[in-house]
Amino acid sequence: DAKTTQPTSMDCAEGRAANLPCNHSTISGNEYVYWYRQIHSQGPQYIIHGLKNNETNEMASLIITEDRKSSTLILPHATLRDTAVYYCIVRVASTASSNDYKLSFGAGTTVTVRA
């Protein structure tokens, strides 16, 4: 029941910015967009999340369109260690009547950073 659409794969040159798109056209007004990544043989790692405004941290920037139907994760200076599967996720309620939340992962985008 993933609510996002991402490209299957993309390549990026080392040292250049990597722009990862994500479509979430059915997102509701109070649902957050989360990005995680999973390096080979490791558990997923949190990158960033946002609701309406653009966000930036030490790892990446998140640009959310004004209508919130899509977003872009930006890795400003990609390195070989950024090679991973990147997941764009809409956080949803765990059950219809709960105040608990869960992440529903899709297949993600496999990003390969090349030297």
Add this chain to the structure above:
Amino acid sequence: EAGVAQSPRYKIIEKRQSVAFWCNPISGHATLYWYQQILGQGPKLLIQFQNNGVVDDSQLPKDRFSAERLKGVDSTLKIQPAKLEDSAVYLCASSSRPRGAETQYFGPGTRLLVL
């Protein structure tokens, strides 16, 4: 801060055998999740605990899978009897804020192969 611990890291069993996985979340994290990740797919949530209570187990195959979180800290996930299609990585994650409304931190996972 120590991360989420999981054991064993690898397990090979024959079909119809039973297996158990253990997870120790980050200290103080009230919300705990178990995910199943089949090769080439994103993680799929199996069960979510808030302290020692189950919040969501709608995706847990209850005829063969069971999970518990005694005393609201460690958790075990059991499969009995295992099937070939249970071959996957089993990931445990925990969240600091109540109700899962915060970043999830993942363990390294247990890689299960059912022969």
